[in-house]
Amino acid sequence: MLFSSMTFLVFFMPLCTGAYFLCKNRNWRNxxxxxxxxxxxxxxxxxxxxxxxxxxxxAWLGGLCMERFPRLKKPVFIATVGLLTANLVVFKYLNFLTxxxxxxxxxxxxxKEIALPIGISFYTFQILSYVIDLYRGEISLxxxxxxxxxxxxxxxxxxxxxxxxxKTVETELTxxxxxxxxxxAGCRRFIVGLAKKVLIANRVALAAEIIxxxxxxxxxxxxxWLASLAYTMQIYYDFxxxxxxxxxxxxxxxxxxxxxxxxxxxSTSVTEFWRRWHISLSRxxxxxxxxxxxxxxxxxLKWVRNILVVWGLTGLWHGAxxxxxxxxxxxxxxxxxEKLVYGGLLRRLPKAVGWIYTFFxxxxxxxxxxxxxxxxxxxxxxMMFTYHPTDLAGAIMADTSIVNSLLWLAPALLFAFPVARKxxxxxxxxxxxxxxxxxxLLLLSVAFIVSSSFNPxxxxxx
Amino acid sequence: xxxxxxxxxxxxxxxxxxxxxxxxxxxxxxxxxxxNRYANRLTRPTLSSFFDGSFQDGVEAALSDQALGSGMAxxxxxxxxxxxxxxxxSGLYAANQDRYIRIGEGLSSFGGYxxxxxxxxxxxxxxxxxxxxxxxxxxxxxxDVPVYAYYIEKDTDINFETGEKPGxxxxxxxxxxxxxxxxxxxxxxxFEDYAGRFFRTDxxxxxxxxxxxxxxxxxxxxxxxxxxxxxxxxxxxxxSGSKAIESGGKGVRTExxxxxxxxxxxxxxxxxxxxxGDYGAQEAWINxxxxxxxxxxxxxxxxxxxxxxxxxxxxxxxxxLGESHDNAIxxxxxxxxxRTYSVDLRYYxxxxxxKFSLGEYVEANGIDKVLFIGSIGFYTxxxxxxxx
Numbered sequence: 001m002l003f004s005s006m007t008f009l010v011f012f013m014p015l016c017t018g019a020y021f022l023c024k025n026r027n028w029r030n031x032x033x034x035x036x037x038x039x040x041x042x043x044x045x046x047x048x049x050x051x052x053x054x055x056x057x058x059a060w061l062g063g064l065c066m067e068r069f070p071r072l073k074k075p076v077f078i079a080t081v082g083l084l085t086a087n088l089v090v091f092k093y094l095n096f097l098t099x100x101x102x103x104x105x106x107x108x109x110x111x112k113e114i115a116l117p118i119g120i121s122f123y124t125f126q127i128l129s130y131v132i133d134l135y136r137g138e139i140s141l142x143x144x145x146x147x148x149x150x151x152x153x154x155x156x157x158x159x160x161x162x163x164x165x166x167k168t169v170e171t172e173l174t175x176x177x178x179x180x181x182x183x184x185a186g187c188r189r190f191i192v193g194l195a196k197k198v199l200i201a202n203r204v205a206l207a208a209e210i211i212x213x214x215x216x217x218x219x220x221x222x223x224x225w226l227a228s229l230a231y232t233m234q235i236y237y238d239f240x241x242x243x244x245x246x247x248x249x250x251x252x253x254x255x256x257x258x259x260x261x262x263x264x265x266x267s268t269s270v271t272e273f274w275r276r277w278h279i280s281l282s283r284x285x286x287x288x289x290x291x292x293x294x295x296x297x298x299x300x301l302k303w304v305r306n307i308l309v310v311w312g313l314t315g316l317w318h319g320a321x322x323x324x325x326x327x328x329x330x331x332x333x334x335x336x337x338e339k340l341v342y343g344g345l346l347r348r349l350p351k352a353v354g355w356i357y358t359f360f361x362x363x364x365x366x367x368x369x370x371x372x373x374x375x376x377x378x379x380x381x382x383m384m385f386t387y388h389p390t391d392l393a394g395a396i397m398a399d400t401s402i403v404n405s406l407l408w409l410a411p412a413l414l415f416a417f418p419v420a421r422k423x424x425x426x427x428x429x430x431x432x433x434x435x436x437x438x439x440x441l442l443l444l445s446v447a448f449i450v451s452s453s454f455n456p457x458x459x460x461x462x
Numbered sequence: 463x464x465x466x467x468x469x470x471x472x473x474x475x476x477x478x479x480x481x482x483x484x485x486x487x488x489x490x491x492x493x494x495x496x497x498n499r500y501a502n503r504l505t506r507p508t509l510s511s512f513f514d515g516s517f518q519d520g521v522e523a524a525l526s527d528q529a530l531g532s533g534m535a536x537x538x539x540x541x542x543x544x545x546x547x548x549x550x551x552s553g554l555y556a557a558n559q560d561r562y563i564r565i566g567e568g569l570s571s572f573g574g575y576x577x578x579x580x581x582x583x584x585x586x587x588x589x590x591x592x593x594x595x596x597x598x599x600x601x602x603x604x605x606d607v608p609v610y611a612y613y614i615e616k617d618t619d620i621n622f623e624t625g626e627k628p629g630x631x632x633x634x635x636x637x638x639x640x641x642x643x644x645x646x647x648x649x650x651x652x653f654e655d656y657a658g659r660f661f662r663t664d665x666x667x668x669x670x671x672x673x674x675x676x677x678x679x680x681x682x683x684x685x686x687x688x689x690x691x692x693x694x695x696x697x698x699x700x701x702s703g704s705k706a707i708e709s710g711g712k713g714v715r716t717e718x719x720x721x722x723x724x725x726x727x728x729x730x731x732x733x734x735x736x737x738x739g740d741y742g743a744q745e746a747w748i749n750x751x752x753x754x755x756x757x758x759x760x761x762x763x764x765x766x767x768x769x770x771x772x773x774x775x776x777x778x779x780x781x782x783l784g785e786s787h788d789n790a791i792x793x794x795x796x797x798x799x800x801r802t803y804s805v806d807l808r809y810y811x812x813x814x815x816x817k818f819s820l821g822e823y824v825e826a827n828g829i830d831k832v833l834f835i836g837s838i839g840f841y842t843x844x845x846x847x848x849x850x
Contacts (some may be wrong), residue, residue: 006525007518010482017476036850184468189476243712393554397563403550404543435471442475447535450526451710 001043003190003245004197006449013144019041020253026174030150032251040155041118050377051087056152058083059127060145063134067141077135082126088124091117096320119159121317123152125284130166132288139167148171156249160242162260162280169255177253184435186251191438191445193244198445200415201237202428203408204230210399212376218398220390224383226406231370233361233412236265239278258283267347268354270334281317285310308333318369323377327368334361482529490528501527538708548714562623566709573653576705576715577617581838583628589842590630594637596848599836601640607824607832609726611638612679614667614787614837615650616660622653630838640665644684645776648675662717664703666758669721672790681789683780683831685798691722695748699756719756723748727797732770734813741769741793762790767813769804771796779828783807783820784835785843803827807845820848 002009016036023029038088042049062080066073089097091114094426098111130148133139142148150171157164211219211227219227243260250257260280267273272283286295293306308329315328338346346354371377427439485491490503502523503779511517526532547565548555555563562570568579601609613631618629631647638645648671650656659671667675677688697719705843706715721744731738742763746752754760763769765786771793777800782788796802803823810818824832840846 001518003523006482007522010486010525010529011521014476014480016482018480043518044515175807179470180465180468182812184471187472191475258582393558396551396554397558397561399564400547400551400554401564401566407546432467435467439471439474439478442478443535446478446529447531447539450529451536451539452530 001040002250003242004194004202004444004445004449009044009194009446009449012043017252021178027401029253030147030173030262034146034150034152037150037153037155037158039456041153041158044159045118051091051117051120052123052153053149055084055087055124055127056149057145059131060148062131062140063141063148064143066135066413073135077131080131084124084127088120090114091120093316095126095322106261122159122161122163123155125163125281125317126157126165127152128288129163129284133165133167139170142166142170154250154255156246156253156255157257160239160246161278162246162257163284164257164280165284168258169384172255178252178254182254183252184431186248186253188434188438189251190245191442193241193246193248194445195441196237196241196244196415199441200408200412201234201241202448204237204287204404204412205407206233207402208234208370210402210405212380214373214398217388218254218391218394219383220388220395221383221386222390223395224380226409227380228367228384230405230409232265232366233409233416235366235369236261236416237412263416263418263421265359265362266355266418267358267362268351269338269343269358270331271343273358273362274331274335285314289313304336307336311335311448319372321372323368323372323374327365330365330368331333338412475743477666482532486524486528486561486588490524500609503528512782528828537712539766541713544709544714548711550641551723553604555564560623565570565711569709572617573657575617575657575660576703576709577622577656578665578705579618580621580626581618581628581630583630583633584840586628586630586838587633590634590838591637591844592635593841593843593846594639598637600848601830604821606823606827608644609640610682611640611646612675612832612833612835613636613645613647613841614675614835615648616654616665616837617650618668618838620650620652620656621749622656625652626747627651633843644682648678649664661701661703661758663701663706663711663715664758666703666787666788668709669790672787673722673794674761675787676791676794679795679833680798681832683795685780689724689726689794689797692725693723694720695723696720697747697748700756701756703758713784719761721748721761723786724794726757726793727775729771729773729793729796732768732772733766734768741771742789759786759789763793765789765806765809766804767806767810771799771802771804772795773800778830779803781805781824781827781832782835783832785837787837788835801827803829807847808843818848 001012003009016032019036020032021031023032038049041052058080062076062083065076066080094111095114097108101107102109105410130139130142130151134141142151151164151166151169152158154164154169207230208227211223211230240261247257247259258280260278261274262279264277265272268275288312290306293309294302295306296303298306311328311332312325313328314331315324315326318324318327344355367380368377371380468825476696478637486504491501502520504516505511505520507517511520521702551563553573558574562572562577564570570577570579597609597611611634613634615631619630631649635645635647648659648667650659659667659674661668666672673691680686680688699719701714701719702712702714702716707711709715723744725846733741742759742761743752744761747756747761763804769792773796777798779801780799781803782792782795782803785808787806789790792802792804805818805823807818820832823829834840
């Protein structure tokens, strides 16, 4: 179920919030959240609900054993992490691995295609954070399996993050307070996220879709650059909108999830970009992979290895395909270059230069990220970097809906900068005005949802 | 004060959301008037429909249709979107009348007409094989009942830019085991042929095309002298046809609606077993007394499982199996026969509650001639199943 679907807005949300706030007791409220979270997941993946429950149960059991049998703590920890990782590998990477092996050996292993369970990357990382932090002694054991299942399956962050670590919500699972001002702020945040997704991401997505799916020669260099820009905007509004919705929903129910985006497209270096983009994932890799490997406090060679490992894994986390690995290593190369070669120069140059460099590098990365078919990827890169004139009239005639889609690039670019935040700080609008604005945004978003069947969601596949 | 403001805000948001659910559950609307189709409604879940996801898809479709103001929202969004599109691109449309300008999935503008993509023979061939097989099987098992097939070529049967035709009719005609004299087609060999016979914004033939079709069908059936029009009228309301709606341009993409006027002989009309005053509302639209939205269906008559015309003349009984293209001519055809039965297999079982068996139907109603009439969609339709 997508947050930007009518099923969620008109069916799920009124029932869930109604039932939740009718209950006065914390346990009952948690029970409502658990039941609705299960329904939320089962709505899209009825069969795979077994998988998520089993993964949560394995983590709970592993945790219990680590606590009860201190001498076996390490083997149990390794076994639990191994089991959870194996689960992810089988369901997410086995197709890719066997496909690659078959291509290399020419053999046919006869394995059936395994469908990717929604949100498996997100919930696996969350469960791993519980197991690892418990092993490190940073959190206390969760004895109640239902509570752990609630943490894992909590629907606001279940399928697309932010990756909420157990220690972030450990206390709030049992002790939290919901308030009118929190609920209103959460609701506003949700609506803003919905508008980002429906009004901007879905609109600009169409331009990228039309151009990249074209087999003819009607689109030249200019259009391919526009397509890359459209996708750059789409992925930001899509994912940050979804994160906004998740954070807002959490706040309605009294949870405080970490921020996941901080205007990444204002960055003046790739290093800064990754401090602002998908923050919860970057921190996860930093704390559970990069630092345990030695981080930067090691020899230069090992540090380079650590960077390559982390970014290779970051690429793989996003998808089981070569383009994702290349995408991850592309960022590793840029980060290494910034650290070792031109980082100092970048800092001394005017900020505009840094911004142009970063935006160009990130924009290009999304082309690699977007096009999983190597032939299409090479074609797109070829079109971008060797000049092909665009017959503008012909390009528009090939699909006129591209015009409306490209018009949305203007607000997309504008609001990718902290314009709204600065306006809000300067004008300090009263609560009533904010609420009214959000109501209008909600109505407009719903109007767009019912009038359009084009509602893709990129991070759904992770 | 701040708490009150927030409480009101949250209450309104919750009501907006809950209102859609209440409407869908308690008083669902029957029709989506903006799109001229039945509105999706909630259905009961079953274990299998939940596990295969069809229940969830149905809920999404139903809530999209049933949410309060959804129709208005859809119309508004489409109106703004297509309005901007038309305003920005009017010059492009005007300068490229002889080229396909794509405006939606499978839909383009060509020469001021909204046209569908040309169908490919290799994709249509399996459907045509199946359709021809059904017709042949019936004809073989009922040699005493003459069977006729009339194929309507339209924008799907020709590429207007190149003039190339995929040969869909030729392929069908080769596979129909009927006497050659019993098979004919409404031919479109150029854009000029098309433009003079079809609506600009609707997927049906217009008054000239349908009248030509009527005359050709009557000749095919050896049905006697055709009715002549007694006048030509352009209605005072514009038409935004099915293609305009499909493109999101309802109210933006419009055209005049012109029709011939006929003096029909007296006849009784029965729709799905119930007596009806008339089929369609041609006179009401012409004299300006019609209510509702102007469309091909509201003027000539809608799609029904079964419509029966009885002139009481004691002439031959005709069975017409077709789709909406025949709506414009069945009343005309009825004037030349005793009883005329029109069956639309897409709706027959749902609307009449009876299974359809052509053999039994022909026998039960004393049918003298069976006519299959339609465009590519009809002859390749999965609904073209003549026996259980």
